[in-house]
Amino acid sequence: MAAVTGQQNVDLREPKGWRRTSNRIVTVLMVLAFVLVIIPLGFVLVTVVAKGISIISVTFLTSQIPPNVAPADVGGIWPAILGTLEIVGLATLMAVPLGILGAIYLNEYGGRGPLGVLIGFMSDVMTGVPSIIMGLFIFSIWVLHFGYSGFAGALALGCLMLPIVIRSTYEMLRLVPNSLREGSYALGATKARVTLTVVLPAAIGGIVSGALLAVARAAGETAPLIFTILGGLTLATNPNVFSGATTALPLLIFSNASSPYVGAQARGWGAALTLIVICFVLMIAARLVTARFARYSR
Amino acid sequence: MEQSEQESVTGRQVPESATRQDVPLPEPAALQAREAAAQQEAWGSGEHVFDVKNTSVYYGSFRAVTDVSLAIYEHEITAFIGPSGCGKTTVLRSLNRMNDLVVGARVEGDVRYRGAPLYGKDVSPIAVRRRIGMVFQKPNPFPKSIYDNIAYGPRINGQHNKKKLDEIVERSLRQAALWDEVKDRLNKSGLGLSGGQAQRLCIARTLAVEPDVVLMDEPCSALDPIATGAIEDLMQEIKSKYTIVIVTHNMQQATRVSDRTAFYSVLVNPTSDTRTGVLVEYAPTAQLFEDPQDDRTKAYVTGRMG
Numbered sequence: 001m002a003a004v005t006g007q008q009n010v011d012l013r014e015p016k017g018w019r020r021t022s023n024r025i026v027t028v029l030m031v032l033a034f035v036l037v038i039i040p041l042g043f044v045l046v047t048v049v050a051k052g053i054s055i056i057s058v059t060f061l062t063s064q065i066p067p068n069v070a071p072a073d074v075g076g077i078w079p080a081i082l083g084t085l086e087i088v089g090l091a092t093l094m095a096v097p098l099g100i101l102g103a104i105y106l107n108e109y110g111g112r113g114p115l116g117v118l119i120g121f122m123s124d125v126m127t128g129v130p131s132i133i134m135g136l137f138i139f140s141i142w143v144l145h146f147g148y149s150g151f152a153g154a155l156a157l158g159c160l161m162l163p164i165v166i167r168s169t170y171e172m173l174r175l176v177p178n179s180l181r182e183g184s185y186a187l188g189a190t191k192a193r194v195t196l197t198v199v200l201p202a203a204i205g206g207i208v209s210g211a212l213l214a215v216a217r218a219a220g221e222t223a224p225l226i227f228t229i230l231g232g233l234t235l236a237t238n239p240n241v242f243s244g245a246t247t248a249l250p251l252l253i254f255s256n257a258s259s260p261y262v263g264a265q266a267r268g269w270g271a272a273l274t275l276i277v278i279c280f281v282l283m284i285a286a287r288l289v290t291a292r293f294a295r296y297s298r
Numbered sequence: 299m300e301q302s303e304q305e306s307v308t309g310r311q312v313p314e315s316a317t318r319q320d321v322p323l324p325e326p327a328a329l330q331a332r333e334a335a336a337q338q339e340a341w342g343s344g345e346h347v348f349d350v351k352n353t354s355v356y357y358g359s360f361r362a363v364t365d366v367s368l369a370i371y372e373h374e375i376t377a378f379i380g381p382s383g384c385g386k387t388t389v390l391r392s393l394n395r396m397n398d399l400v401v402g403a404r405v406e407g408d409v410r411y412r413g414a415p416l417y418g419k420d421v422s423p424i425a426v427r428r429r430i431g432m433v434f435q436k437p438n439p440f441p442k443s444i445y446d447n448i449a450y451g452p453r454i455n456g457q458h459n460k461k462k463l464d465e466i467v468e469r470s471l472r473q474a475a476l477w478d479e480v481k482d483r484l485n486k487s488g489l490g491l492s493g494g495q496a497q498r499l500c501i502a503r504t505l506a507v508e509p510d511v512v513l514m515d516e517p518c519s520a521l522d523p524i525a526t527g528a529i530e531d532l533m534q535e536i537k538s539k540y541t542i543v544i545v546t547h548n549m550q551q552a553t554r555v556s557d558r559t560a561f562y563s564v565l566v567n568p569t570s571d572t573r574t575g576v577l578v579e580y581a582p583t584a585q586l587f588e589d590p591q592d593d594r595t596k597a598y599v600t601g602r603m604g
Contacts, residue, residue, distance in 0.1 A: 182438070183439075186432035193454050
């Protein structure tokens with residue numbers, strides 16, 4: 001038996017000197033950055049929950065919006081919840097399929113031609129357009145001709161979501177390894193077949209995440225709605241999304257937050273918490289759906 | 299089948315000027331004559347699945363492989379060997395038009411599959427690939443269940459009968475010697491298999507569409523010797539039904555499995571420093587390894603180069 005020939009003073013400890021120091025400095029900086037990022041997020045959540053939780057009740061969620069002077073225990077925010085669900089839902093229906101198809105075109109079909117490059121560039125430019133400009137744009141091409149409606153709001157939000165969906169889907173499709181496409185082509189699949197049965201399922205998790213980010217962004221947008229649904233001037237429930245002024249949670253939060261009345265402010269906090277919860281529930285729901293789709297990607 | 303006219307059947311014609319290269323035509327006259335003689339002799343025996351004549355493949359302006367001529371025989375295993383960059387994979391991929399997927403790739407010359415021009419005007423690459431399957435270097439199972447991986451090919455070809463699909467899945471997995479290992483977990487993900495199993499899954503997936511030819515691009519390069527042995531045994535078993543062309547870096551593998559071997563090499567033009575792949579020698583495997591006619595082949599198979 002060969003004995004362990006120790007006693008050679010093999011030093012396996014972390015080397016001293018500048019390498020160790022710099023390693024530690026960078027580690028500390030990273031932890032610090034993480035904490036700095038998490039602090040404001042935590043504060044926002046804690047504040048909204050603390051100020052909003054006391055007013056939330058079934059009555060609050062289902063009652064009509066009272067005048068601002070009403071005390072905190074009167075009325076609710078139902079019209080705004082309904083408006084937000086309708087408008088964001090409609091915007092999602094328009095922007096997500098269009099955005100995914102656009103990204104498929106860019107990555108799988110004509111992406112390298114001049115048209116593809118142009119579309120990709122324009123979509124990136126569109127990401128940077130301020131949301132209020134989108135509102136003005138829809139105001140001038142739609143609202144001036146057909147009047148205020150939830151649909152106009154959905155158009156504005158859809159324009160905001162579209163480039164986000166295109167960009168995130170495009171990045172996800174790019175991550176699908178080419179070997180999967182080749183494997184499918186080698187079995188005699190057509191391009192459409194390859195895209196539908198191999199590429200999209202492989203990327204579905206990321207695509208849904210990207211679409212959700214776009215939905216969450218749109219759900220919180222206030223500026224594009226000011227010009228399109230006339231939310232500041234109506235408090236009533238408007239079930240018809242295609243005609244007439246309506247209201248939405250971000251607008252309600254905006255007007256109540258700038259109101260001097262304590263009751264209105266409390267309802268504003270409640271609305272803010274409701275909006276956060278809606279987005280949160282959407283995220284979880286979509287995660288569950290995606291997990292079912294992606295159950296074979298290990 | 300004798301083809302008298304040497305028509306150029308590239309799918310996409312390009313102006314003559316674009317195809318001119320600095321690389322000289324590779325064959326010394328003597329070698330050309332010998333090859334012609336060998337071919338004459340070989341053409342007499344067996345059914346040709348592929349007839350490749352004077353074929354070059356370009357990627358953009360880069361000529362990856364120059365002036366390849368060879369015939370692939372039915373129910374045989376043909377091995378392509380040679381150093382890296384010699385164009386053996388390129389030739390393989392031009393046999394089922396996988397190179398169409400590479401932007402800028404172009405095939406010039408005459409490639410015939412059972413007498414039909416593979417790059418003819420009316421030829422659909424989809425139809426080509428349904429008959430000529432391919433197994434890749436890295437196992438690439440789809441992120442689907444094992445069952446759906448195998449059923450994928452039959453399904454895209456219109457087979458949706460559950461009972462038939464069950465049969466196909468079992469038969470293909472048995473052919474690929476994988477059935478016993480996965481029969482209890484057909485609904486589990488194909489990505490959960492080990493490297494060797496995943497590669498056999500990909501072979502089973504290829505066999506499920508009952509192709510005429512199976513092209514294999516270094517199918518064992520990512521596998522351990524046991525998995526490699528399993529796949530080599532598998533090739534011997536299925537060769538009575540299929541024609542197999544395999545690219546390999548492993549000369550022992552070529553001697554173990556193949557009936558014929560084609561040796562490719564890289565030709566460097568010293569003045570312009572352009573390189574291109576050439577087919578140096580193509581012969582029955584035993585002959586190529588024991589009595590190579592070309593010095594380059596001799597150097598390669600005896601391990602003095604590459």
